[in-house]
Amino acid sequence: MASVLVVAELGEGKVKKTTHSAITAAQKIGGSFSILVIGGGAAGAAAELAGFGAAKLLVADDASLASFLAETYAPTIAEVAKSGGFTHVVATASSYGKDLMPRVAARLGAAYVGDITEVVSDSSYRRPMFAGNAFGVAKVETPVQVVSARQSAFTPAEPSGGQSPSETVKLAAGGQAASRVEFVGVETTKSARPELTEARTVVSGGRALKERFEEVLAPLADVLGAAVGASRAACDAGYAPSDLQVGQTGKIVAPQLYFAIGISGAIQHLAGMKGSKVIVAINKDGDAPIFQVADYGLVADLFTAVPELVTAIKAAK
Template identity: 45%
Template sequence: MSTFNRLRPTLRATSNLSRIHSQHVVRALGGGRLASTHALVFLEHSNGVVEPASLSALAAASKLGSGDDAKITGIVIGSKDEVEKVLPTVKKLPGLSSVLHSSSALYSPPLPETLTPLFKSVLTDSKFTHFFSAHSSAAKSILPRVAAVMDLPAVSDVTSVEHSSTDDATTFTRPIYAGNAIATVRAGKDIPLKIVTVRATSFAPLSDGASAEGVEVKEFQAVEENAELTKHLETSVSTSDRPDLGTAKKVVSGGRALKNKETFQKTLEPLAEVLGAAVGASRAAVDAGYADNSLQVGQTGKIVAPELYMAIGISGAIQHLAGMKDSKMIVAINKDPDAPIFQVADVGLVGDLYDIVPELTEKLK
């Protein structure tokens, strides 16, 4: 049980493929030179509120630079009522020089088949150099499709952005091998449009509150293609009084050691209640039916980075660590002193969770 400084091993690929050093995997996508950047940011929203992850994508776009040589346009899509409801908020977002919006009943809810033609039209008709979005469930389906139909590469789940005004190259970093290595990807002038999804936990969201003056608002005509390809039947949303797992400042997660769904809820929910925390789960717990799939934390689940992450009865498989090891404070409770989770924990307690968690809950009350 030792504190781990969480420095991830990395690799560097060189021109000599037989030589691999321990820094970064570097893939060159092109080279060139330049002058200015103009980024388009896909702003997802719900009930008139811009999603926090989209604010992180806006923050990532702002890393391209500032002033006249670096402009950012936000794009809002949905039904007419949805767009009208969120536009006043969008116009106040800092960093935006303009806002595009397009409304159609076909765009609510957003589907890859219906939004791809719209994005292709917007990006073809305009001189955008970058297209940013959060690495959300919707964007993970939409942006790769947009990149494919435009015959362009895409960079997904980026954790840093750096743009060079001297050669018009943008350098990104992104985790690979379940977060055990960091790939550095350089997209140069050869690629006229860089299509990027952003890991929300790596960029502090930009909050609203800026003046709406000077922000140009323009409507883009809806492109209603592929309407018959896919039909939205139903949206099923689980509701909870607790914070959303993806944005919560505190998370209590449980693993396979919690035996069954009843025990999982009985053990974790009182602790989460007293902490005001969201509840998460490992993939093993989800696969065993202890928790809903929406609560899964890990490589194939949600990526979280709360101020406090409590891992209870979680061994610490590499796939789970990939989803939470950037948390500010990690607390692990496990009866196995050799569990991998203790390698990344800031605080570790070896013992029976069925004794420790109820006692901890009572003392926190």
């Protein structure tokens, strides 16, 4: 019988939404689950997770954990997993989970399976490979397993009521690694727009936008409350900053609504967005491959179509 330890993710002393997807993954594995709330402000944040049906809330809150570092978090997570006899340790495959969970696995001598999109059984998981061009089932051969779940593939868990009991766990000492790393600070991207990987709507532009990338896309993104993305070609040409890149080597997004504007639809780009629910393509080349995946295609000059679209959406609202 599986006994799953969910590792919560905190941001500024609050539970991040990513955690709810990890809870769903734990429920799919089956058996029972507990949640480890670790980090600065964990003691306060734990209350937010009391109603999700966890057997226990385990809390690790200490000044030494105030800023996230994989080197300082992994020893305590591994120790809790070991002493609690957990068979699975699960987090979400956010930048936090991806940085942290392999380290936890190495400490436990456990297999790590990252970025899963489906729980096939309690020891096998489906995950995308080759930039989403193939899905493979990873079969785990170790008794303890560490997994990170792709957030967009697991519907966030909803509170089910009840009140999970909470207990404080002991911190485990970090090794050499922990003593040789120092957290300096975070520069958050200054943007009123939502995060690309969490946005409900994404407006992406390609090389066709040239120097007018921001000028053309911003009004559309603003009227939709959307995040802005870009193709690799647009980033390589310097029209858009590279942290906006959607695609195989950039960010993988799966919003409700995705606009591909002036994007031809290279495989590298499709790999990053074809999980979107509704795809709209605007391109003046009617034969562009993007139209093969778009739900709605408009063959038009984007420099006239996008401003028209902004006006029409404003009118429709």
